[in-house]
Amino acid sequence: MKTKRNSILCPNCRKLISLDEEICPYCGLVRPGMHNTTGKIRSLLFMFNPVSTILYINIAFFALSLLLDPAGIFRAGGPLSFLSPSNQSLLLLGASGTIPVFQLHRYWSIVSASFLHGGILHIVFNMLALHQLAPFVLREFGLHRFMNLYILSGIAGFAVSVAAGVPLTIGASASVCGLIGAIIYFGKSRGGYYGEAIFKQAMVWVIGLAVFGFIFSGINNWAHGGGLLTGVLIAYATGYNDQRLESAWSKILAYGCMLLTAVILLWAAVSAIFYRLAV
16 A cells, blocks of 8 residues: 655755655755645746746737737827737736726736736837846746746736826836846845946946936836835845745745736636627
8 A cells, every 4th residue: 555755855955854844954944845845836837937938928918919909000100109009908908007996996907917018119128128137036036036026016016006096007117127126135235246236237227217217208107116116125025045045935925926917817818808709
């Protein structure tokens, strides 16, 4: 008769320990059994690089937002309006702001709005920033802290936007600003020549965003500020790899955030498609 396995390899030091150990006796990892379980979940969820996965999701939703209203793709308004989805398409897919949240009661839109964009230049700029910043945060903070930073910064940024009275808002920039906030904390906390160089580079991004936001109309500075501050706070609360290991609770939070985001995005896409087919 097969007996139930009651020992595992510690996810951190790879020593054989009891599944019920509260703390690994070799490396001190807290709740190694929970870490082992989240590791299995990770292998199931990420067949691709996490940064690439986020990038592909943004591109897929941008394409879907165009397909939902193809007549408006080449609307008049100059080069900045080229390949721009209609407001109706964006609303259907989960744009946020006071109109969707307070008038349409689409509270979940503060999650989905991070994966929508208002034009080809909008998504190109945001995805270039993501491609440049995310690998560094992923390397220095680890997968789970990275996902918490990205998703929660976006949620916080759009929550601040709603509180500030922004009527309709979208874009990955709140989440990207959360990554910048984490880099700011990393650079300042780590110190030394390397840390100071990272900190100064991150501040260049912040200054650029501020200048860009005040020069051009339609930029959601509330989302940028909310995302940036949230990134700093999450980085401070959870640390980075050189400070301490990712906690089991940080991993659980990350999978909760990813599951919530996946459910909301799936619901938004399916409901938008069915609505379009019905009208």
